[in-house]
Amino acid sequence: MGRRAPSSAATSSPELRRKRTAAAPPGSPPEPRRYCSISDVMRRSRPVNAPPPVARPRYEVVLCEACGAGDRDEELLLCDLCDRGRHTYCLRPILAAVPLGPWLCPDCAPPPKPIIHFPLKQKKIVDFFRIQKCADEPQPAKCGLPQDAKRRRRRSIVMMKKKRKMLPFVPTEDRVQRLKQMASAATALTSSKMEFSNELTYVPSMAPKSANQAKLEEGGMQVLTKEDKETIELCRSMQRRGECPPLLVVFDSHEGFTVQADGDIKDMTFLAEYAGDVDFLENRANDDCDSIMTLLSTADPSKKLVICPDKRGNIARFINGINNHTPDGKKKQNVKCVRYSIDGESHVLLVACRDIACGEKLYYDYNGHEYAYSTHHFI
Numbered sequence: 001m002g003r004r005a006p007s008s009a010a011t012s013s014p015e016l017r018r019k020r021t022a023a024a025p026p027g028s029p030p031e032p033r034r035y036c037s038i039s040d041v042m043r044r045s046r047p048v049n050a051p052p053p054v055a056r057p058r059y060e061v062v063l064c065e066a067c068g069a070g071d072r073d074e075e076l077l078l079c080d081l082c083d084r085g086r087h088t089y090c091l092r093p094i095l096a097a098v099p100l101g102p103w104l105c106p107d108c109a110p111p112p113k114p115i116i117h118f119p120l121k122q123k124k125i126v127d128f129f130r131i132q133k134c135a136d137e138p139q140p141a142k143c144g145l146p147q148d149a150k151r152r153r154r155r156s157i158v159m160m161k162k163k164r165k166m167l168p169f170v171p172t173e174d175r176v177q178r179l180k181q182m183a184s185a186a187t188a189l190t191s192s193k194m195e196f197s198n199e200l201t202y203v204p205s206m207a208p209k210s211a212n213q214a215k216l217e218e219g220g221m222q223v224l225t226k227e228d229k230e231t232i233e234l235c236r237s238m239q240r241r242g243e244c245p246p247l248l249v250v251f252d253s254h255e256g257f258t259v260q261a262d263g264d265i266k267d268m269t270f271l272a273e274y275a276g277d278v279d280f281l282e283n284r285a286n287d288d289c290d291s292i293m294t295l296l297s298t299a300d301p302s303k304k305l306v307i308c309p310d311k312r313g314n315i316a317r318f319i320n321g322i323n324n325h326t327p328d329g330k331k332k333q334n335v336k337c338v339r340y341s342i343d344g345e346s347h348v349l350l351v352a353c354r355d356i357a358c359g360e361k362l363y364y365d366y367n368g369h370e371y372a373y374s375t376h377h378f379i
Contacts, residue, residue, distance in 0.1 A: 062078065065105070066087065072087065075087050076088075086106075099288050100288050115251060117187050118190060128196060165228060166269075170263070170269075181246065182244055185314070188251075191257070194313055195312045198239055198273070200212070200275060201276065201312050206279040213344065214341035215341075216300075221341045221346060222338075231270060232342070245265075246263035247260070248260055256318075261358055268352060270349065271335065272314055272350050273316065274307055274337070274348035276311075278295060280304065284308060287310075289310045293348055294339075316350055320361070320362070321365065332361075335351065335362050336352075336365070
């Protein structure tokens with residue numbers, strides 16, 4: 001909007017009249033001009049050999065110190081000390097989300113604390129995992145194939161794929177090696193400031209157990225068969241006795257804590273249940289935890305549930321995801337993440353989707369069929 005013109009009353013005010021310059025009478029000589037001294041001119045002039053002035057931009061373009069690009073600014077972090085930028089996917093290990101609080105780049109951040117390995121002592125491991133010796137629990141299955149598996153060999157391949165059953169994991173027979181496996185998991189959990197929990201936990205300030213109803217799943221949820229349920233119960237009883245799946249948690253400078261097979265694992269072998277605190281998704285909208293797992297996807301957004309393994313969890317927390325946007329990334333997948341209805345409640349199970357060789361790292365698709373999680377820059 002333009003400014004209004006002054007009114008006639010304001011024009012005739014004495015203050016304004018005093019500011020007016022009276023016109024020179026006709027025939028009077030002009031006023032002498034004022035000239036600057038040569039000293040003033042030399043003082044204000046620039047030297048001959050001075051560089052030309054540089055036009056300063058209105059804002060400085062921030063580039064990533066690792067890749068040199070300035071795109072994807074929504075994933076470009078600025079250090080709170082040096083103001084230099086780093087993409088979340090250029091950091092090692094990769095940051096899954098932009099942190100909520102202050103962030104320091106690797107050059108300004110204090111050196112990371114060395115990983116304190118969990119002591120390889122049976123009593124401490126027994127106490128950490130709360131291992132119990134129960135004589136009345138069923139014994140683990142032998143390595144040999146059951147009778148129904150032998151009969152399935154005679155059937156066609158199509159029939160085998162339609163009626164494939166979940167297999168229990170085979171614990172490592174060497175007790176010393178089994179202690180090393182459990183100590184590696186305890187090291188990763190304690191380094192992440194987590195408590196061990198092999199099941200879903202319901203905290204009073206979060207979602208109640210009554211909210212976990214598989215019947216509320218939008219589109220329905222597959223029900224775990226009786227045979228597979230018996231397999232899960234058998235694996236749970238083995239874990240309570242300290243007989244864990246042949247998995248080893250190792251630290252990788254690029255990927256952080258990762259899980260690798262410490263023995264050959266057959267296809268369709270149950271590995272772990274995704275454990276942690278159950279909470280409503282809307283309560284975790286601004287959570288920067290990089291391992292939140294969908295538990296229940298309902299039509300009502302206020303009833304959607306997620307598993308948050310930031311305070312409690314198990315070895316499933318450290319199994320890495322694949323880059324599901326590249327063929328090479330998809331080839332890495334050897335574990336599938338499936339949600340089942342067990343006794344009316346939703347559970348997330350991790351099962352081998354092919355034969356896994358000893359020493360091979362475990363990978364699964366974070367998104368499954370939802371594609372809600374960005375995995376473009378996963379290694």
